[in-house]
Amino acid sequence: MKKTLLFFIGTTIVGACNNPSAPGMPEAALSPLEGFVAIAPSDITENPFQRIGDAFLITAGVDGDYNTMTASWGSWGIFFNEPTTTCLLRANRYTLEYIRRTKTYTLAFFDEQYHEQVVHFGMSSGRNSDKMKTHQLTALVTPAGNIAYREASLIIECELIQLTTVHPDDFFRDDDKAFIVGGYEEARDYHKAVTGKITGVWAKAPSAAKQP
Numbered sequence: 001m002k003k004t005l006l007f008f009i010g011t012t013i014v015g016a017c018n019n020p021s022a023p024g025m026p027e028a029a030l031s032p033l034e035g036f037v038a039i040a041p042s043d044i045t046e047n048p049f050q051r052i053g054d055a056f057l058i059t060a061g062v063d064g065d066y067n068t069m070t071a072s073w074g075s076w077g078i079f080f081n082e083p084t085t086t087c088l089l090r091a092n093r094y095t096l097e098y099i100r101r102t103k104t105y106t107l108a109f110f111d112e113q114y115h116e117q118v119v120h121f122g123m124s125s126g127r128n129s130d131k132m133k134t135h136q137l138t139a140l141v142t143p144a145g146n147i148a149y150r151e152a153s154l155i156i157e158c159e160l161i162q163l164t165t166v167h168p169d170d171f172f173r174d175d176d177k178a179f180i181v182g183g184y185e186e187a188r189d190y191h192k193a194v195t196g197k198i199t200g201v202w203a204k205a206p207s208a209a210k211q212p
Contacts, residue, residue: 034142036202041083059107060098070122092187108152
């Protein structure tokens with residue numbers, strides 16, 4: 001349990017750090033993606049406290065078979081000497097099943113005008129609803145084969161490197177312990193800390209950002 005706690009705290013602390021020595025994206029990820037420009041993880045200028053707190057989308061799967069969920073906490077930074085992201089997901093999330101299966105996923109961040117559509121993906125589970133057919137965003141496939149959305153202002157592609165189960169004993173504040181226990185009561189399992197190596201970063205091209 002101590003190892004899990006140290007891992008989670010470590011990744012969260014570095015979440016706002018910008019490491020100029022972080023490796024860039026692999027060459028395969030630099031293929032063109034219409035409307036976006038490829039940047040290195042170290043060149044992300046977005047404020048993670050704002051972008052993550054405003055809610056974002058996590059998507060996993062392949063073209064024709066994928067699922068998206070809304071999230072509003074997590075981090076990005078350096079872990080295992082590589083640029084990474086970390087998210088804490090409830091164990092019964094349908095998107096988590098896709099992450100386990102494909103070992104890849106995307107984080108998509110949006111401007112305020114798309115907030116309602118971002119929240120839409122958190123209103124129900126894709127396991128037993130038609131939410132993946134009723135949203136108004138435009139799905140796209142990255143050159144690496146991952147799924148994201150064209151309306152996003154920033155897309156981060158990740159390769160799963162660690163999935164850890166947290167436990168109430170890993171937390172020291174009563175409210176946090178209660179939250180983890182509440183998640184267990186719903187899912188019959190504890191939250192999963194999902195860490196992925198950043199394999200691609202796509203920023204909205206200036207010309208595309210000006211379009212309505």
